[in-house]
Ligand SMILES: NC(=O)c1ccc[n+]([C@@H]2O[C@H](COP(=O)([O-])OP(=O)(O)OC[C@H]3O[C@@H](n4cnc5c(N)ncnc54)[C@H](O)[C@@H]3O)[C@@H](O)[C@H]2O)c1
């Protein structure tokens with residue numbers, strides 16, 4: 050901070066989120082000065098193309114394509130470019146120089162969190178990333194600070210706005226995935242490459258961040274089991290509707306206990322069935338909702354805008370005000386390292402419920418033989434229903450009680466080879482039914 054009590058803020062990226070951060074930072078400069086005790090002076094906005102059309106009219110003299118010079122002449126960097134390169138190098142260089150950083154870049158934090166935190170700890174700089182998970186919803190700080198004295202057992206919820214928007218439109222309006230994705234992109238919810246959303250990479254990055262904070266351990270993004278929503282068809286949606294259920298892309302992070310009492314953690318992302326009367330089913334459009342189960346606190350629920358430029362800008366600005374206050378007060382930045390070294394349990398060790406839809410040859414005794422396959426492997430069935438019978442083919446829907454993933458996968462493999470089976474049509478986990 051200089052003698053005039055101002056902090057030089059460099060903004061990198063002026064897309065959906067960045068342009069809103071710039072607008073609010075300029076409009077609210079006087080308010081923030083009072084809140085922080087120093088002026089947050091936007092010294093430049095790093096962009097790729099000075100003349101690109103933008104959602105917001107930004108002062109031309111603030112735009113620059115010389116990002117290195119901008120970063121090197123700042124006290125705080127707000128990284129809203131997205132992607133790994135050059136974001137990683139810019140953030141790392143800033144932290145190494147003792148420059149505080151705010152980012153919304155979950156891909157970066159998930160893949161390089163330990164490296165970035167180490168650089169911040171070494172120089173005393175601060176790294177905040179509230180916007181990286183749940184958009185506007187405060188979720189990073191509650192996990193990192195408010196629940197620091199508790200023992201979190203499970204974190205579960207909807208953490209990707211784009212896929213929630215798409216699935217919601219498929220259920221409520223019969224939209225196709227492609228149509229709904231186009232609108233979600235226009236609304237500024239999707240990633241620059243929307244494959245990250247629909248294939249579950251974005252949610253997996255968020256699951257890594259949530260699990261690492263919740264369990265104080267390192268959960269590499271590569272260890273997160275990931276399934277996206279491209280396999281969710283109009284037929285799966287219609288079947289869920291018939292059963293008063295909806296399909297939601299869920300991220301689940303939990304402690305897993307083996308029979309010998311040893312503890313590990315698991316983080317996973319997949320589309321799952323949710324009962325229509327469960328609160329998650331009422332999460333529409335690009336909203337997110339995250340449930341935390343903690344030993345002392347019990348059940349907590351966080352809900353709000355999970356994506357969107359201006360909504361996400363709120364979380365970015367919250368971080369900016371917060372770290373600037375600390376800078377003004379002269380406080381030391383704290384980046385607690387990993388305090389538990391828990392192994393990551395593979396997907397095969399997970400226990401949950403399942404729904405399997407199987408086309409079988411419609412002949413005497415077939416239901417009993419299919420049921421027998423589940424029983425043989427210790428997978429207990431909750432329901433077995435014959436849905437349709439047409440031209441000698443019957444469609445069976447099997448719902449299981451809690452079962453281990455490895456056992457269910459073995460049953461599926463054997464069913465695919467079974468003489469009675471024409472096709473295993475779909476397989477989905479039932480998480481909140
Ligand atoms: N959009 C959301 O709802 C949302 C919510 C939470 C977090 N985020 C995260 O925020 C970040 C920004 O997202 P966005 O939606 O604003 O993206 P965006 O694609 O709308 O904007 C990114 C901007 O950065 C610019 N940029 C990219 N690389 C650059 C480079 N090398 N040099 C200069 N400029 C460069 C792009 O030209 C673009 O204008 C991403 O990390 C994203 O994951 C977005």
Ligand SMILES: N[C@@H](CCO)C(=O)O
Nearest residue numbers: 209210211239240356
């Ligand atoms: N593309 C992301 C942005 C918010 O992180 C989403 O749809 O959730």
Ligand code: NA
Nearest residue numbers: 179182184186
């Ligand atoms: Na958030």
